[in-house]
Amino acid sequence: MANESTRLSARDWALAALKAIADGGLAAVAVEPLARTLGVTKGSFYAHYRNRDELIEAALDEWVRGHGEGALTEFAAIADPARRLRELLATVVQSVRPLAPSVHLSLLGDRNDPRVRDAIRQVNRARLALLADTYEQLGLPPDRAAGRARIAYAAILGLLHLAQTEEESPNSAALSDEVAAVFLPI
Incomplete structure (x- = not known):
């Protein structure tokens, strides 16, 4: 050894x-x-x-490297904001697995630890920035884009939370379509 x-x-x-x-x-x-x-x-x-x-x-x-700004460069490189948002949301939906543990959700239980709080903030900030920029490119004014980004991100975290307790996987293609219908401006 x-x-x-x-x-x-x-x-x-x-x-x-x-x-x-x-x-x-x-x-x-x-x-x-x-x-x-x-x-x-x-x-x-x-x-x-x-x-x-x-x-x-x-x-x-x-x-942070795997889930923050660095991990989002592939999506940020997609020029068409509607396609970017659709692919980002579809990737999230497809990654949600029943009863699968989540680092992000587990870290929330330790959020009083300054190291954890900083890591969560970095990841949240990067994800929210990408979403807000995307919504602005889709034509929303900055304040509405930031609000829409927060709501979309909250829904993403909610899907992770639900997966922690569900035993069956929802139809990811149908769920991706629903998520796109809710979060993509018409």
Whole structure:
């Protein structure tokens, strides 16, 4: 096991921590259980991180990178705002899985932790900015675009919340059409 630290990267640990956060919040991030899940000893952890707090910070950074501004560049590059919004909403609807844990929703339980609050704000800010810009490009004045963005984003988070307790998946194509009908200006 001398080379186990070379088999697992710091990112592997951060991704495992994110899965633990999705399943049980920050309290679920513990080195020994994560090492068991990853099939390594604690020594692998200490090859990458000094302590649990560093791992949590790395996991939150990974989540922000994967769900914030950087993750939205593909959608921001779509020139047609109606197509951009339709594809963004369809992607969200298709990613919602019944009983699937959500990092975002789990983090809300730890929102008093300043690191968590900052990560959530970064992701929320990036998502709301993209939505608001899209609505402005669709012709809404800035104040209405910002309001529509907040409502659309709240609906997205609501879909994630519902999926946490549902056992069956809704028809994602039909739901995508409904979401587009509600949130795309005619």
